[in-house]
Amino acid sequence: MVRRSTRTRSAPTRFGYTDRFEPYARKTKRETTRTEGRRYVPATPLTLPTLKEKKTQLKVLSVDLSVERNQQEHKTSKYKVDNLVLRRGQPFHLNVKFDRDFKPSTDELVLELRMGSRANVTKGTRCVAPVVTSAPDHDDWGIKVESAKGANVTLKVFCSSEALIGYYNLYILTTSGGDEYEYESPKELVMLFNAWCKDDGVYMADEVKRQEYVMGEVSLYFYGSKYRIGSSPWNYGQFEKMSLDCALYLLQKSGMPDSSRKSPIQVSRVLSALVNAQDDDGVLVGRWDGEYDDGISPTTWTGSIAILSQYMKTRESVKYGQCWVFGSLLTGLCRSLGLPTRTITNFASAHDTDGNLTLDYHYDENSEPLDDYDEDSIWNFHVWNDCWMARPDLEEGYGGWQAVDATPQETSNGVYCMGPTSLRAIKQGHVYMQYDTKFAFAEVNAEKVYWKVFTKSRKAPEVIDIDSDDVGCKISTKAVGKFEREDITEQYKYKEGTELERIAVREASRHVRKAKRILKNLVRDVSFDVDMAEEFPIGKDIKFTITLVNKSQQTRNIFLGVTGNTVYYTGVKKAKVSSYNGTLPLKAKETRVIPVTVPASDYLPQLTDYAGVTFFIMASVKETKQPFSRQYDAVLDKPDLEVKTEGPIVRGKPFTAIVSLTNPLPYPLTDCSLLMEGSIIEGAKRVKAPHVPVNGKMAQRVQLTPKTAGSCDLIVSFSSPQLSGVKAHVTLNVKSA
Numbered sequence: 084m085v086r087r088s089t090r091t092r093s094a095p096t097r098f099g100y101t102d103r104f105e106p107y108a109r110k111t112k113r114e115t116t117r118t119e120g121r122r123y124v125p126a127t128p129l130t131l132p133t134l135k136e137k138k139t140q141l142k143v144l145s146v147d148l149s150v151e152r153n154q155q156e157h158k159t160s161k162y163k164v165d166n167l168v169l170r171r172g173q174p175f176h177l178n179v180k181f182d183r184d185f186k187p188s189t190d191e192l193v194l195e196l197r198m199g200s201r202a203n204v205t206k207g208t209r210c211v212a213p214v215v216t217s218a219p220d221h222d223d224w225g226i227k228v229e230s231a232k233g234a235n236v237t238l239k240v241f242c243s244s245e246a247l248i249g250y251y252n253l254y255i256l257t258t259s260g261g262d263e264y265e266y267e268s269p270k271e272l273v274m275l276f277n278a279w280c281k282d283d284g285v286y287m288a289d290e291v292k293r294q295e296y297v298m299g300e301v302s303l304y305f306y307g308s309k310y311r312i313g314s315s316p317w318n319y320g321q322f323e324k325m326s327l328d329c330a331l332y333l334l335q336k337s338g339m340p341d342s343s344r345k346s347p348i349q350v351s352r353v354l355s356a357l358v359n360a361q362d363d364d365g366v367l368v369g370r371w372d373g374e375y376d377d378g379i380s381p382t383t384w385t386g387s388i389a390i391l392s393q394y395m396k397t398r399e400s401v402k403y404g405q406c407w408v409f410g411s412l413l414t415g416l417c418r419s420l421g422l423p424t425r426t427i428t429n430f431a432s433a434h435d436t437d438g439n440l441t442l443d444y445h446y447d448e449n450s451e452p453l454d455d456y457d458e459d460s461i462w463n464f465h466v467w468n469d470c471w472m473a474r475p476d477l478e479e480g481y482g483g484w485q486a487v488d489a490t491p492q493e494t495s496n497g498v499y500c501m502g503p504t505s506l507r508a509i510k511q512g513h514v515y516m517q518y519d520t521k522f523a524f525a526e527v528n529a530e531k532v533y534w535k536v537f538t539k540s541r542k543a544p545e546v547i548d549i550d551s552d553d554v555g556c557k558i559s560t561k562a563v564g565k566f567e568r569e570d571i572t573e574q575y576k577y578k579e580g581t582e583l584e585r586i587a588v589r590e591a592s593r594h595v596r597k598a599k600r601i602l603k604n605l606v607r608d609v610s611f612d613v614d615m616a617e618e619f620p621i622g623k624d625i626k627f628t629i630t631l632v633n634k635s636q637q638t639r640n641i642f643l644g645v646t647g648n649t650v651y652y653t654g655v656k657k658a659k660v661s662s663y664n665g666t667l668p669l670k671a672k673e674t675r676v677i678p679v680t681v682p683a684s685d686y687l688p689q690l691t692d693y694a695g696v697t698f699f700i701m702a703s704v705k706e707t708k709q710p711f712s713r714q715y716d717a718v719l720d721k722p723d724l725e726v727k728t729e730g731p732i733v734r735g736k737p738f739t740a741i742v743s744l745t746n747p748l749p750y751p752l753t754d755c756s757l758l759m760e761g762s763i764i765e766g767a768k769r770v771k772a773p774h775v776p777v778n779g780k781m782a783q784r785v786q787l788t789p790k791t792a793g794s795c796d797l798i799v800s801f802s803s804p805q806l807s808g809v810k811a812h813v814t815l816n817v818k819s820a
Contacts, residue, residue: 139260141190144234146255146268147178158279158298161322167272168327170421172221172244172280179255181234191258194226194240196251196272198341206341207247212240221282244282246274247344248420249331273327275421276347284473285347287423295563296423296471300762301796301812302414302561304407305568306652308463308695308716309430309556310615314568315407316798316812317426318386318760319415325766329366329391330416333357347422347472348503351487352518355468356500358413360400361491363498366390366412367404369491371651373691378402382692382808385798386760387415389767405652409489410466423471425484427560427571431553432465434492434653435525440591442554444712445534445544450644450664450701453536454656461554462653463695463716465490465526469560470503477516481505484574486523495519506574512590524591527555527575533701533712547703548710552579566812606707608635609669613700613715621694621719621806622747625681629700633669640705641667647681649689650697658689660696666705687748692807694719722747724801724811733818734792742799743782744809746775752803757783763795763815764788772801792819 148167153175154160159168169175177194194212202209215225218241225241253268277283278293287293300319307313320326334344337357343349357365367390368378375381381404384390390412393401404412410426417424433442436458445456467488474482485503495501495518504520507513512528514521531550537543555576562569577584612630619625625647633639647661661681669675679698686696695718702711722745729739740759746752755772764787775781789795795817801809 140262140264141185141257141259142182142264143255143257143266144180144182146253146266147180148253148268148270148272149176149178152176157277159275161298162324162327163322164273164324164327166250166270168275169242169272170275170277170279171242171246171248172277172283173242174218175240175242176229177238177240179236179238181236181257184233185231185236187228187231189259192226192228192238193256193258194224194238195254195256196224196246196274197254198247198249198251203341207245207345208341210243210246210251215241221280242274244277244280245345247341248274248276248350249334249344273331276350277421278423278471284475285422285471286473287471292563293423295561296425297418297421299418301798302411302426303566303568304411304426304466305428305559306407306464306466307430307718310716311617311619311718312430312557312559312568313718313720315808315810316385316796317407317411318388318762318796318798319411319418320386320388320391320760320762321415321419323388325388325391325395326415326419329395330354330419332395333366333416337363347470348474348476348485350420351417351422351424351470351472351485351503352500354413354416355487355489355502356498358409358416358489359404359491359499361499364400366394366401367409368400368402369405369409370403371405371653371655373651373657375403380692380802380807381405381408383758383800383802384408385758385800385810386767387412388760389758392766406462406464406490407466410468413468413487413489417468417470425469425560426466427469427486427558428464428466429527429558429575430464430556432462432526433529433554434460434462435522435529436460436493438521438525440521440525440529440588442529442531443534444531445536446547446701447536447538450642450703452646452699453538456534456536459529460654461531461714463650463693463697463718464652467501469506472503474503474505477505477508481507481516483507488523493522509575510577510587512587512592514591514594521591521594527558528588528591529554530588533710548712550712553714605709607709608707609633609639609641609704609709609711611700611702611711611713613713615715615717619717619719620747621690621721622683622687622749624683625686625696625717625719627679627698627715627717629677629679630674631667631669631677631702632674633672636671637706638671639669639707641669642703642705643667643677644699644701645679646699647686647696648699649686649691650693650695651691652693652695654697656697657691660686660689661698683749690719694721694808721806721809724799724809726797726799726811726813728815731818732789732815733820734789737786737788740785740787740797740799741782742772742785742801742811743780744775744801745780746777746806748805749777750805751776751779752781752805755781755801755803757785758800758802759785759787759797761795761797762791763797763817765790775803789815789817792817 157170162168196210198208212224219225221244227239229237255266276285278287303314337353414426442459445453469484484506488501491499501519508516533548534544558572610632615627644664648656725743752775757770759768772783
């Protein structure tokens with residue numbers, strides 16, 4: 084037998100794969116031959132065939148991958164890569180040209196896809212597709228000769244719905260008269276998950292949802308507080324070469340077993356670990372203290388491509404990100420691999436460090452917070468992801484949306500990641516299920532317990548109040564097909580106060596280390612109401628009122644304490660900007676309105692990039708011991724960023740975008756810059772902008788060149804040391820000529 088190959092295989096890396104991602108890194112002095120981003124050594128000259136080989140061997144002269152047809156059928160035409168991109172579980176077509184007429188009766192054909200240099204059938208990295216007369220089982224491979232005209236043959240390749248995700252080399256093996264010959268295609272192909280295939284674990288039946296959660300390139304994430312929800316655009320760029328290459332590079336970098344590449348459970352888990360750089364030199368470094376001088380503020384980013392480009396070029400973690408950046412990055416990378424994913428925001432999101440499903444807050448005898456006692460926290464909002472997949476590792480019925488979190492909060496099996504955890508398991512309180520369901524349940528269902536600590540005596544702390552409905556509010560994601568907010572709270576939890584919600588909490592509590600402290604029944608004859616304005620413009624005074632109503636027939640003496648702090652979005656306090664405490668007598672049936680004002684001059688010097696001030700309001704009735712304890716968040720509104728265009732917008736021809744902003748602050752904006760990203764331009768564009776004086780207006784002209792025609796998106800972010808995270812999103816119609 085004679086076996087020939089048209090090229091020599093590349094040297095393997097430590098993972099068994101060639102370093103196809105090397106072109107992004109700095110070049111070395113070593114000379115190599117490169118083809119399609121993959122390193123090769125010069126091919127060894129082939130031995131001249133014998134006379135017998137000339138008569139019997141069937142050689143492949145060329146293979147046409149039918150890229151346009153296949154990618155249209157596989158819905159991968161948007162990928163801006165040179166490789167053929169396919170979705171598993173769906174047939175694709177090849178046109179093969181042989182050196183002589185193909186004879187089905189005597190010529191045997193086998194097609195193989197091989198992943199890496201040590202491809203193995205048992206690991207799934209070597210896929211063998213023999214000739215079949217009908218479609219094989221969904222998890223098997225096969226080829227069917229659709230037409231044969233002399234030396235030209237069209238093959239239909241049946242692809243397994245459990246194929247591994249990643250790059251493959253394509254081989255065609257022929258056997259004629261006992262002689263074997265092997266051809267290797269010079270171009271690799273890429274295999275993705277397939278939400279259109281009923282046998283794929285990521286199958287999603289609704290086409291409208293597939294268009295949103297797989298094909299959608301621009302979306303929204305939500306931020307602020309449960310009292311004031313804002314939104315911001317994000318460019319996922321999942322069809323860019325940089326995005327697909329980075330997603331596959333991270334799978335390679337992880338060292339995950341090859342067989343795990345077929346599982347959306349394991350792929351999503353690995354990506355959630357490697358999007359953050361906490362313990363594995365992943366894509367993005369998290370930072371929450373407001374010190375970003377050696378990097379970029381998280382509020383500046385407008386999309387994934389600028390971050391991924393920097394990471395792939397330097398192979399060093401990018402500085403800096405926070406939850407909405409981690410979550411948006413993960414959405415884009417998962418969608419790039421064909422995994423339906425959405426970015427979600429949980430308002431009043433609990434971080435339960437001790438796993439007892441309660442958040443404990445401590446106050447002294449004068450209702451002053453004892454921050455040193457508090458280990459748990461509530462983030463004003465937290466962004467994570469939902470990925471759509473089957474869960475064959477769990478009991479039946481727990482598939483569908485799975486929560487996955489790339490923000491490094493706590494470790495899971497020793498790695499900073501979370502999930503995937505079934506939304507049904509979270510909703511039912513089944514916190515014992517894989518992965519990290521207890522932590523996710525607490526994020527949306529933990530109860531706040533307020534304690535009085537007697538710092539001047541040895542008296543045991545007392546529970547003064549329990550708030551059962553202040554955590555996990557207005558859980559949000561972008562609506563399908565619309566740039567609007569969709570509330571998905573009831574996908575995560577039963578409605579607060581219902582019997583089903585209490586059953587879920589009791590079910591979860593059966594699996595925690597500590598029981599809750601129960602508050603005794605108390606007389607509650609004084610009502611408390613806090614009236615916060617719907618809008619708080621940045622640079623203006625913050626004003627609200629507290630209304631006290633005595634419903635009893637006796638006088639009530641009310642101790643009232645109000646503390647205001649500028650905070651990071653994680654709820655961590657930066658500085659106290661307002662404080663009041665005192666005792667107020669209320670006559671029978673009396674109503675009193677207490678105004679609270681925080682001057683802008685007090686909070687502006689201490690404001691974080693989140694631009695939020697949190698007020699802790701504590702009260703107690705002396706005669707009945709009735710408590711009141713609540714947290715209210717004032718998220719300040721930043722100015723609008725406007726984007727206008729001049730002249731016609733034509734693919735390949737420059738046009739002018741005018742970006743304008745008015746300064747609302749009592750001091751000038753300096754060292755200003757713009758960051759632009761979107762499907763309309765290649766990569767990301769950074770532009771310096773002029774200083775903006777007090778009450779002044781900036782109007783920066785930027786020249787852009789559209790890379791494609793049709794409806795295209797542009798996202799712009801303004802930043803300066805004094806004001807950041809001001810963004811705009813416009814959709815522009817680009818003409819082809």
